Amino acid sequence: MRRVPRTSTPPFPVRATMRGSPELSIRQMASALRAGKTTSELLTRSALGRIRAMDIDIHAFTNLDASGAMEAARSADMARAESADLPLLHGIAVAIKDVYDVAGLPTTCQSWLSLDYVPEEDSTPVRRLRDAGAVILGKLATHEFAIGAPSPDLPFPAARNPWDLAHIPGGSSSGSGAAIAAGFTRLALGTCTGGSILIPAAWCGAVGLKPTYGRVSKHGVFPLAWTLDHCGPLSRSVEDAAIALQVLAGHDPLDPASSTEPVDDYCTGLEQGVKGLTIGVPQDHFQSSPQASPTFLSAFDRTAALLAEAGARPIHVSLPHSQQFLAAGRVILSAEMFTIHAQDLRSRPLDYGELTAARLLLGATVSSEDYLNALRVRRMLAARVDAALDRCDVLLTAITLDTAPRFDPMPHFRHWPVQTHAFNVTGHPAISVPVGLSPQGLPLAVQVVGRYFDEARILQVARAIERLTGWENQLLPDGT
Numbered sequence: 001m002r003r004v005p006r007t008s009t010p011p012f013p014v015r016a017t018m019r020g021s022p023e024l025s026i027r028q029m030a031s032a033l034r035a036g037k038t039t040s041e042l043l044t045r046s047a048l049g050r051i052r053a054m055d056i057d058i059h060a061f062t063n064l065d066a067s068g069a070m071e072a073a074r075s076a077d078m079a080r081a082e083s084a085d086l087p088l089l090h091g092i093a094v095a096i097k098d099v100y101d102v103a104g105l106p107t108t109c110q111s112w113l114s115l116d117y118v119p120e121e122d123s124t125p126v127r128r129l130r131d132a133g134a135v136i137l138g139k140l141a142t143h144e145f146a147i148g149a150p151s152p153d154l155p156f157p158a159a160r161n162p163w164d165l166a167h168i169p170g171g172s173s174s175g176s177g178a179a180i181a182a183g184f185t186r187l188a189l190g191t192c193t194g195g196s197i198l199i200p201a202a203w204c205g206a207v208g209l210k211p212t213y214g215r216v217s218k219h220g221v222f223p224l225a226w227t228l229d230h231c232g233p234l235s236r237s238v239e240d241a242a243i244a245l246q247v248l249a250g251h252d253p254l255d256p257a258s259s260t261e262p263v264d265d266y267c268t269g270l271e272q273g274v275k276g277l278t279i280g281v282p283q284d285h286f287q288s289s290p291q292a293s294p295t296f297l298s299a300f301d302r303t304a305a306l307l308a309e310a311g312a313r314p315i316h317v318s319l320p321h322s323q324q325f326l327a328a329g330r331v332i333l334s335a336e337m338f339t340i341h342a343q344d345l346r347s348r349p350l351d352y353g354e355l356t357a358a359r360l361l362l363g364a365t366v367s368s369e370d371y372l373n374a375l376r377v378r379r380m381l382a383a384r385v386d387a388a389l390d391r392c393d394v395l396l397t398a399i400t401l402d403t404a405p406r407f408d409p410m411p412h413f414r415h416w417p418v419q420t421h422a423f424n425v426t427g428h429p430a431i432s433v434p435v436g437l438s439p440q441g442l443p444l445a446v447q448v449v450g451r452y453f454d455e456a457r458i459l460q461v462a463r464a465i466e467r468l469t470g471w472e473n474q475l476l477p478d479g480t
Helices: 026-036 040-056 066-082 124-131 172-180 198-204 238-250 294-309 320-349 354-366 370-387 421-426 454-466
Strands: 061-064 093-097 135-140 189-193 206-211 230-235 278-281 313-316 394-397 432-438 442-448
Touching: 026 238, 040 066, 040 093, 040 135, 061 172, 061 206, 066 135, 093 172, 124 135, 124 189, 124 238, 135 172, 135 189, 135 394, 172 189, 172 198, 172 230, 189 198, 189 238, 198 206, 198 320, 198 432, 198 442, 206 238, 206 454, 230 238, 238 432, 238 454, 278 432, 294 313, 294 394, 294 432, 294 442, 294 454, 320 354, 320 370, 320 421, 370 394, 394 454, 432 454, 442 454
Parallel strands: 093 135, 093 189, 278 313, 278 394
Antiparallel strands: 061 135, 189 230, 206 230, 206 432, 394 442, 432 442
16 A cells, blocks of 8 residues: 655745845855855854755655754864865855765665665765865755656655745756745755756746766766766856866766767856857757747847847758657656665555656666667667757757746646756756746746767856846845
């Protein structure tokens, strides 16, 4: 018999009540720390106070490690007293999606099956954050094994969207998107298999960076689909994302899929603007979708026009229909995630949430012929994206075709207004950047896609969009 969740979702207001001081960027916090104007202990204590005051409604965290965070903050301050030459992330509080191993904290994957699993070692991305001096606040909500959708039969309540708690934050990095929007942290780790960094970033008004496949190690991160999974940051700003990627990127011999491609300087060129760049716009890729709302299309057209006014040259490029990427991605995803979970599905089927189990079992119907054909189609689709990028510097396209749906009634995940499978299937780097708010006060976003390992370029264009649209001055939902 399936167990009843130990936590239920309390009644919630239409808009969270949030209070806090105005945010500082990662660079500004680092500058204040270096100048002795604040301490990591004070910054961490402030973050924990905000989380305790607000997360009762938002549910971004599955495990808040307050004592561990304060201990790490004090250690960071001691290290700073001995050396001023420290990384930008030194002493800065960050949070981690609950599929990454963090030594001493449960990696629950939002599932009854994993509640008691406590790793002894950090995943590689978490270790790299720690090596840079970051302070780990705790673990963030996700969908079960990063597969399903918000569901009442899981161990923890679903994360809510701080812009309006009646709306979903997107998934599966739901807690990461919510934590950024709520001002709990400037930086959170997410994972992306079919859009799970980009969707919550878009719907929560965060920046979400999906690096090139293999750019960031996946060692110590619970897999969803080996050949589709990407690790990357969600952040408050493009610069924050660039700072994070500088720490996270690089070869890891513990990850067989890790690339040996040299790591770029992701921060130096952020302010170069877009003058002289060619922006490929595959409008047919998304404008024909019945899910594309007039509000989103208007925001997209405005963004393209602002880039043109800033000196970029938009051109039309052609991509395969979005359904081709979706079909290939679903076959690969279904086969790989079923293989990962096959043993537990046979021995402990009732410990999965109903929606998760239903999605996983679909993979049992995928034949080897289906899987190999999907891999073959993937290569063809990647070649078509490469051909489009041969004509331009980046692509500007859609992620979410409308604002975040409401929890009640919430469309089935297959009918969410999103278009994100394409670049998980091909492995190209992509970034979600906010471009404004709808008349209802919900975030809108666009996606910038680049050539393999050209994260520096998409960050440069995303930073220009952030500046041109005025999002860099956008307040958090509580007005801070």
